[in-house]
Amino acid sequence: MPILISGGTFPLALWFFFIALAKGEATRVVPVVGSLIPVLTLIATSTFLGERFGSAQLGGFALLVVATILLSGAGGKAKGTLRASTVGAAVISAVVFTISFVTVKVGYDAEGFITTFALSRFAGVIAAIAILAWDERAYMEIRNVLFPGQTPAKQLRGKRLAFLLVLFAQSLGAAGFVMVQYAISLGSAALVNAMQAVQYAFLVFVAFLFAKKAPDLLGENLTPAVVARKLVAICFVAAGLWLIV
Structure with a gap:
């Protein structure tokens, strides 16, 4: 049962996350979700799975969470505050992600990696199909991409190129997802989620390298204050990694 819950809740968490992104700016939504997931996962694994961490690990965990907020936070382009509906969708997404990560950890401990991963992905596919059947807008968006109908040739090429790029990116994301899941099976789901900060740090490093060719890669202006915050x-x-390891 935990395996099916994990697989079924993951697409639901993604759905709420994208709802939040559609309603608000990514530079404000991502820090909310990215910082809540490891904190909620830590609380859940400590409460239900009996995980205990030393003071050094907790210190490293806290540093990684703070780093996540700093690295993914807005740097001058975001305006105003998030609406209640956006915050609500972001919080629900973080909670459902937490449920997915905690239950999959239970499955990994009980059934092993291969069995748990396969069954949870099967449940995830069923949940994704159910979401498409329930949300007509999501279904129509995918249908318009795959079957564009009477679309001008230039626009059609652009859509197909975008689809191929998304497919390539999702393939890389799938490989990363498998590795993250394997890491959770070996260790703490809370610590693995906290290490999301490493991903943001790598993105910042790449953005600095290509700052002249792709100035909008970070989604913010590279002012001295922003650069200092990133560093x-x-x-x-x-x-944080030194304390945890």
């Missing part, structure tokens, strides 16, 4: 966050990532 501090990367130092937090390094210190």
